[in-house]
Amino acid sequence: MTRDFGPVRALDSVSLSISRGEIFGLLGPNGSGKSTLIRILCGLLVPTAGAAFVDGLDVSTSGEEVRRRIGYVPQRFSLYEDLTVLENLDFFASVYGLEGEKAKERRQWAIDLTGIGPYRERLAAQLSGGWKQRLALAASLMHDPRVLFLDEPTAGIDPVARRELWNLLFELAGRGTTVLVATHYMDEAERCGTVAYLYLSKLLVYGKPDELTRLPEVTPGGMRRIEAACDQGVATLMGHARTLPYVEDVTIFGNSLHLLVRAGRDDAAIARDLERETGSRVVVRPIEAALEDVFVRLTKIHAGRNGAPVSPAGPGGNP
Amino acid sequence: MRGLRAVLRKEWTQMFRDQWTLRMAFVIPILELVLFGLIDTNVHHVPTAVFDQSRTPESRQLVQDLVNTGYFEIRSLPGSAEDVRREIVAGKTSVGVLIPPDFARRRLNGEPADFQVLIDGSDSTISSQTLAAASGVAFQRSLEEIAARAHVTDLPLRLHPLLLFNPDSRSANLLIPGLIAILLTFSATFLAAFGIVKERERGTLEQLMVTPVSPAAVVIGKLLPYLALAFAQLIVILILMATLFRVPIHGSVALLFGLSTIYLFSLLALGLLVSSRAKTQMEAIQRAQVILLPSFLLSGYFFPISSLPAWLRPMAYVLPATYYIKIARGIIIRGAGFVDLWPSVAALVAISAILVAASTRAFKKTIG
Numbered sequence: 001m002t003r004d005f006g007p008v009r010a011l012d013s014v015s016l017s018i019s020r021g022e023i024f025g026l027l028g029p030n031g032s033g034k035s036t037l038i039r040i041l042c043g044l045l046v047p048t049a050g051a052a053f054v055d056g057l058d059v060s061t062s063g064e065e066v067r068r069r070i071g072y073v074p075q076r077f078s079l080y081e082d083l084t085v086l087e088n089l090d091f092f093a094s095v096y097g098l099e100g101e102k103a104k105e106r107r108q109w110a111i112d113l114t115g116i117g118p119y120r121e122r123l124a125a126q127l128s129g130g131w132k133q134r135l136a137l138a139a140s141l142m143h144d145p146r147v148l149f150l151d152e153p154t155a156g157i158d159p160v161a162r163r164e165l166w167n168l169l170f171e172l173a174g175r176g177t178t179v180l181v182a183t184h185y186m187d188e189a190e191r192c193g194t195v196a197y198l199y200l201s202k203l204l205v206y207g208k209p210d211e212l213t214r215l216p217e218v219t220p221g222g223m224r225r226i227e228a229a230c231d232q233g234v235a236t237l238m239g240h241a242r243t244l245p246y247v248e249d250v251t252i253f254g255n256s257l258h259l260l261v262r263a264g265r266d267d268a269a270i271a272r273d274l275e276r277e278t279g280s281r282v283v284v285r286p287i288e289a290a291l292e293d294v295f296v297r298l299t300k301i302h303a304g305r306n307g308a309p310v311s312p313a314g315p316g317g318n319p
Numbered sequence: 320m321r322g323l324r325a326v327l328r329k330e331w332t333q334m335f336r337d338q339w340t341l342r343m344a345f346v347i348p349i350l351e352l353v354l355f356g357l358i359d360t361n362v363h364h365v366p367t368a369v370f371d372q373s374r375t376p377e378s379r380q381l382v383q384d385l386v387n388t389g390y391f392e393i394r395s396l397p398g399s400a401e402d403v404r405r406e407i408v409a410g411k412t413s414v415g416v417l418i419p420p421d422f423a424r425r426r427l428n429g430e431p432a433d434f435q436v437l438i439d440g441s442d443s444t445i446s447s448q449t450l451a452a453a454s455g456v457a458f459q460r461s462l463e464e465i466a467a468r469a470h471v472t473d474l475p476l477r478l479h480p481l482l483l484f485n486p487d488s489r490s491a492n493l494l495i496p497g498l499i500a501i502l503l504t505f506s507a508t509f510l511a512a513f514g515i516v517k518e519r520e521r522g523t524l525e526q527l528m529v530t531p532v533s534p535a536a537v538v539i540g541k542l543l544p545y546l547a548l549a550f551a552q553l554i555v556i557l558i559l560m561a562t563l564f565r566v567p568i569h570g571s572v573a574l575l576f577g578l579s580t581i582y583l584f585s586l587l588a589l590g591l592l593v594s595s596r597a598k599t600q601m602e603a604i605q606r607a608q609v610i611l612l613p614s615f616l617l618s619g620y621f622f623p624i625s626s627l628p629a630w631l632r633p634m635a636y637v638l639p640a641t642y643y644i645k646i647a648r649g650i651i652i653r654g655a656g657f658v659d660l661w662p663s664v665a666a667l668v669a670i671s672a673i674l675v676a677a678s679t680r681a682f683k684k685t686i687g
Contacts, residue, residue, distance in 0.1 A: 042529045064531050072529040078522035080329070082336050087329075094325035095530045 001050035003036050010036040011047070012201040018180060018194070023173045025192030026182040027295065032198040034182040035075065038149050041180070042072045055146050055178075068096065071140030075151040075182075077132045079139055081125035085116055088124055088139055096143035103142075110138035113168065130161025137168065148172060150181040154188065166191060186292045197295050204298045213289040218297045222263050223248060225289050228274055229256035230282045240277035244270075251296055258293060322532030326540025330514075334544050341548075344510075348502040348552050349559065355498050356564045360490045362448040364392040368403050368412040371396070375423035381434060384460065385416065390452040403437060413439040414449050484569065484652050491564040496651040497620040499556055500582075500644045504614050506552055507583050510545040511590025512603040515682070520599055534683050542587045549583050550576075560651075569654030578646050578664060585639040585671035588678040595681035614640040639674070642667040 003011040011033040018024045026034050039045040040052050043063045052059040055069045079088045089110060093103040111117045114134040119127060124135060133153055140148065150169075154162040166188065169179050173193075181192070189195050189209070196206035205212060212218070219225055230237050234255055241250045241257055249260040261270065267284040274282040289297075334341065367385070371378050385391045394412055397403050403415035415437035425432040436453045438446045466474065485492045518524040527537060553576075560566045568575065589610060597603040615621070617631060618640035627635060635641050642663040649655035649663070657664065 044525060044528060067529055067531045070529065072526070074522060074525060076522050078526040080333065080523060081521070082333055083329070087332060091325055091329045092530065094328070095322045095527070095532045097321070097531075 001037070001040055001047040001052055003033075003040060003045060004048045009201050011040070013050070014198070014201075014203040015050075016196055016203060016206050018178060020178050021173060021176045022193040023169055023179045023181065023191070025189045025195040026180060026198065027184075027189050027195055028198035033201045034198055035151055037198070038072075038151050038180065038182060042070060042149055043067060068143065069146045071143070071145035071148045073133070073136045073140050073148070073150040073153050075153075075155065077124075077129075077136060079124050079132075079136055082123065084121055084123055085127070085135055086120045088135060089142060092139040093142045098143065106142050106144065110141050113141070113171070114138045128161075129157040130165070133157055133161070133165060134168075137165070141172075145177065147178045147180070150179070152182050152184065154183065154185065162188075186290070190291050195291070197298065199295075199299055199302055202302070204302055205294070209291050212294045213291060215294065217301060218289050218294050219260065223260055224263050225287050225293065226259050226261060226267060226270065226284050227253070227256050227287045228259060228270070228282055228284050230274070230278065230280050232280050233278065237274060237278055237280075237282070240274060243277075244273055249297065249300070251293070253290075258287065258290070260293075260297070320533055320536040320539065322530070323536040323540050326532065326536050327543060330541050330544045334548065344506060344548055344552060345555060348506065348556055351502060352495065352498060352556055352559055353563070355494050356491045356560075358490060358494065360444060360494075361488055362445055363389055365390055365414055365445055365449050366394040366412040367391040367414040367416060368395045368397050368406050369393055369416045369418070370398070370400055370403050371416075371418045372420040373418050373422035377423040377426045377432075378418045381418065381422075381456075381460075382416065384456045385453065388452045388456060390449050391416075407437060407439050410439075413442070413445050414453075484654075489566075492566050492652060495560050495564060495566050496647045497644050499553070499560070499647050500618070500640050501615060501620055502556060503549060503553060503579070503583065503643075504586060504640050505611060507545065507549040507586035508590040508593070508607050508611060509604075510548065511542060511587040512594040512597070512607050513590075513600060514541045514545060515591060515594040516597050516600050516603040519594075519597075535679070538591065538679065538682055542591070545587060546580075546583055549586075550580070553579055553583075566651065568651050570650035570656060574657060575647070575650045578643070578650075578660075578667065581664075581667055581671050582639060582643040582646075585667070585674045588671065588674035589639075591678035592674065592681055595678065614638050617641070619644050636666075637670065639667055639670045642670070 001011055001014050002009065014033070014037060026037065028034050036045065040047050041054055041059065043059045043066055046060060054066050057066050057069070059066050080091070083091065086107070089107050090103065093099075093106055098106055111120065114137055116131065116134050116138055119131060119135075124132065127135060137150075137153070154165055157165075162185075169181065170191075173179050181188070183189060192209070194206060194208055195212065197204045205215070228237065228241065234252055234257065238250050238252055238257055241247050241259060246262040246265055247259055248262065251258045259270075265273075267286065271282045271284040274284070369382055371382065382393065386393065391414060395406060397406060400417055403412075403417060406412045407415055417435040417437065419433060422432050422434060436450075438449055438453075440446045462474070466472070482488060515524070518527070524537075557568070557572075557575075561568060590607070593606045593610065594603050597606055613634060617624075617627060617635040618638050619635065620640070624632060624635045624641070645663045646660050646667070649660050653659075
């Protein structure tokens with residue numbers, strides 16, 4: 001799919017497929033096209049080129065049937081704040097044509113799943129961020145959708161609520177619901193069955209997390225990844241590490257550094273080099289690439305390539 | 320229409336939950352009705368200063384004649400013509416009566432006796448009515464004396480005026496029927512404009528659009544409750560008009576309600592049209608004002624359409640308010656029926672149809 005907004009290309013020839021019943025994570029910085037992709041899949045936007053299929057149906061021609069099969073939790077809370085939890089749920093049930101006993105049954109199911117029962121009579125406006133997000137999820141599940149889209153559902157909610165929301169997503173995936181979730185958080189990405197990384201409107205990579213960490217571009221031949229931990233001044237340590245000729249890339253991880261280094265120098269030698277520069281004790285050990293390393297590395301490669309002349313293939317060639 | 324029942328039920332709940340808006344929907348029209356209804360455009364007891372240099376029974380008779388018209392009330396007796404002028408400039412009095420020293424002598428000698436009336440021309444209602452009253456006094460007295468001298472008992476022309484529909488010239492009877500149109504115009508247009516924009520601003524419209532609800536169900540489901548609310552406003556205004564201000568409805572109440580419904584449809588469509596492009600409520604207010612201000616000023620409510628410059632008149636004739644004001648005044652004041660009003664009714668129906676079609680198209684385009 002490609003989508004333009006005037007002169008701006010928000011999504012550039014992005015092509016991917018999502019398996020039934022999996023949790024698919026969509027990652028990328030702000031403005032990389034995550035929301036645009038989700039909005040196209042929900043039928044809110046029409047792609048400038050290409051086509052989107054959801055649950056086997058073409059979104060552009062079978063829009064109404066697609067809408068019956070999907071649930072959508074947008075980035076911003078978008079239910080009615082002046083209605084109570086129950087009124088919101090009843091409204092969405094009835095919009096999907098659920099009435100009477102069937103509606104009550106579905107409502108109870110959604111309430112049990114999300115645990116929002118104690119707040120059923122409360123106005124949506126009076127719920128905390130985490131509970132608002134659960135209400136939005138419950139409302140989007142009233143019609144038992146086969147595919148669920150969540151656009152950064154955990155932005156701005158506390159860690160406990162975040163974890164609980166993810167447990168719900170696992171439960172839904174376990175029942176066979178396909179879940180596509182856009183997120184900023186690496187820990188959430190690592191929980192997904194498949195992740196896709198969007199950068200500057202392009203899909204840089206997608207696959208299972210452990211496949212991605214083993215990609216040759218991430219740790220190219222003749223290189224390896226190490227962690228350097230020191231008891232003080234990790235920022236200073238990073239400054240020194242950058243000056244070493246065999247260090248390709250440095251990232252701070254809490255109180256330690258993740259380094260991509262050219263092979264040929266062993267851990268003890270590297271530790272000595274770093275200790276000499278900083279004067280404090282440094283412990284070096286080999287590590288596997290983390291998902292974050294994958295994205296950082298791919299972003300750098302892509303940014304470098306962008307400086308070069310435009311590739312002859314050009315954009316938008318692949319529908 | 321998929322989801323109409325759901326949208327209707329939701330809107331109904333929301334309308335009653337928003338007590339503030341609901342209360343304002345009634346408080347504002349009632350307040351405006353009371354304020355406008357109490358205004359009396361008939362002029363009485365205009366503050367008047369008299370500089371009488373004659374100080375004779377004749378000059379006092381003239382002043383008394385003026386006072387007897389009910390238009391003038393003597394507030395001060397300044398010592399010079401210059402002082403009279405100054406009082407008018409200062410706004411203390413609106414009318415000055417100057418009587419020269421030889422007034423009585425000339426009256427007794429049968430010569431023309433002059434007196435001057437200074438009128439504050441900065442308020443046209445006061446100046447035109449006091450001018451007419453003062454001229455009336457002079458003419459009346461002159462005629463009586465000429466007739467007496469010529470031993471004429473009957474004047475050659477006798478006028479028998481009869482003010483129809485509003486025999487007491489009560490302002491409320493003239494103002495309120497037009498005011499109904501203005502009040503409905505404002506509240507119905509804003510209600511409809513806000514209804515859609517609020518959902519867009521809060522992101523709920525997008526949430527709605529991923530459900531199988533049809534755009535028509537969203538529009539109609541929102542507008543019907545507003546139509547009911549606007550109708551309730553109309554009933555409250557009419558009851559107040561008939562009871563508090565004792566303005567009788569001379570024509571058919573059913574006809575008034577029927578034509579009001581058509582008018583309300585055109586307003587709701589207008590509100591929808593306004594909101595189809597607006598992204599925020601603030602923007603909707605500004606867009607609505609572009610349409611509401613002409614409805615207020617050009618519809619014949621404040622000024623007769625005939626007093627508008629020729630190039631503005633076509634604008635008056637595309638405003639639905641213009642026709643509804645004619646209809647409301649016709650039914651309420653003159654007791655006009657459908658047959659009398661059909662040109663205005665036809666125009667109103669045509670404009671409403673165009674507005675409804677245009678707004679439905681605009682709405683489908685923005686969300687579809």
